[in-house]
Amino acid sequence: MMAARAARAASGGSGTALRRSAAPLLAPGLLWISVVYVIPGALILVYSFLTPKLGGGVVWQATLDSWEEIVARGRRSDAGWGTVGAAALRGIATAAVAAVPTVAAARYLGRRISRGLGFAALLGALAAVNHLASAYNNYTAVFARSVVWSLWATVVCICLALPLAVFISSRSSPVTKNALLIAVMVSFWTSMLVRTYAIRFLLANTGPLNNLIEALGLDRVVFLNTRFAVILGLVYTALPFMILPLYAATERVERAQMEAARDLGARPPQVFADVFVPMVRPGLTVGVVMVFVLSVSQYLVPTLLGGGKTNMIANLLELQFGEAFNWPLGAAVAALFSVVTFAGLYLTVGRRDQEELL
Template sequence: MSTRRKSYLAFLLGPGGLWLTLFFIIPSLLIVAYSFLERRDGGGVIWQFSLDAYIKLFSPTGGAVINDFMLIFFRSFWWATLTTIICLLAGYPLAFYMSRQSRSTANILLFLVMIPFWTNFLVRTYAWKFILNNNGLINSMLQALEMPRIALINTPTAVIIGLVYGSLPFMVLPLYASMERFDFSLVEAGQDLGANYWQVFTRVYLPLTTPGVVAGCILVFIPVVGQYVVPTILGGGKVAMLGNILAQQFGPALNWPFGSAIAVVFMILLMFGIAIQFRMQREEEL
């Protein structure tokens, strides 16, 4: 590379690289460092090595093997799995239906999926609070029919509805992208060779749309595990997820090392999860 070209490259990479280093990489490393430091009352840290945060995170409390924090970890990953499965079960047939429509119909349906995708997440979650509240739409309707009210808001059901609602477009869009490209002459070829619908689906269609499935699952799973808005608004803080305890430790609890340790363990688990999903995709392709 000529010197001229080298300086051009430096000019292109420099500012963005500097910004990301300062305001993304260093803050991330800072969190890792903070997780091994001592807590300072009133927020912040004392620069002294300590494993207190990790000990607090993993040690059993009150005779139970799993403490409350591990329970919330488990709950967050379980709910994210559940949300991903529900979105896949509804999203896969929806994307398939869309991909089989005429171009203009498909574009309209795609537009309809994208509107919620671009709409403010907070607003969409609030809409559910309005529906699920104790004097919300559903309970008002039940009352009008002289039926007993049901508790919906601040329950796991409400949180999972909110999670699925926020995630469905993220599942449908990559699925649709992979299905739109699918060449249907492959199905005919399979059928000519004597395969039935099920065989064509499992041996031809499913493997070829797997990249869309994996992309959709990752796009749904990761943001859901770290959700803060949905469990706060629809769970009312009564059914906490990882996002809530993170906010709690950096907010009112003012235990930054502990919050940092939670973030570090969370990121490690997430990386494992993503690696497993990619591994599954690769095995599928072989």
């Protein structure tokens, strides 16, 4: 990533000739990437076309069985049209309710109304998908659930990380800044397994949180094995990956530009939307991609906080590679999901942000 950007900066953006002559220098990096990413990726794809061997592994005999199985399991329905209708209704209701604040926000920020409506529609679609994903338990539902929950985690991470990043970068003393940044990273020092167990302990039916709730005179709440617990775990795990790039981006925000916007008549929310967000956008993009990719492939969190079974994609993979000993099917699921995730990111992350990422 950095190497490519440095090369671009050095070439001053002038011409591909320089970049071509730099190709030999890039060779070790490219070799590394191919050993670490391309070859294993290709191997997974190859395995998905092989025959499963009893007790794990593959028989080198080509077949389309795994892919046919995926299609079949993706379509298998354990809920009726009623569920679909309910999901649609829920989507429409969500969009309608969401439209009020989003359109108001669009008006307030001087944007087109259609942008507000579009955002409301997106929220509605997500709600509908979410509803379907919790009603069904076929492969499509697992895919959808992984994506929606990860999106939720990403949104929550943005909401938590943005004020925090601004807070850290607005500290005047570098000592304070470093101390806060270390505090953010300190969670990396403990094994993720331990941390996830800790959350599990906190949220347990007889855990501290529920004890507190009971002490307040309320009924105990079931947190574990719910969507709430999984998303909380995803947020907890991925939050530093949102804070750090956002912090780096907010550090580069020029106060003068925000003041200039203010000076030109922009109210504080407009300054935020029109100047601040575009300026931190590169960092935001990095954070979004990192948090989403990390969350969508999470295994520990859905297993320990979501009750295992087939919560998210990683659980499905575990099931195929572990219990079912169907490696080709697992490989096919992994390959398909990688392609879907990559295509999704490619389509949703804008051109300029993609350059920023590379």
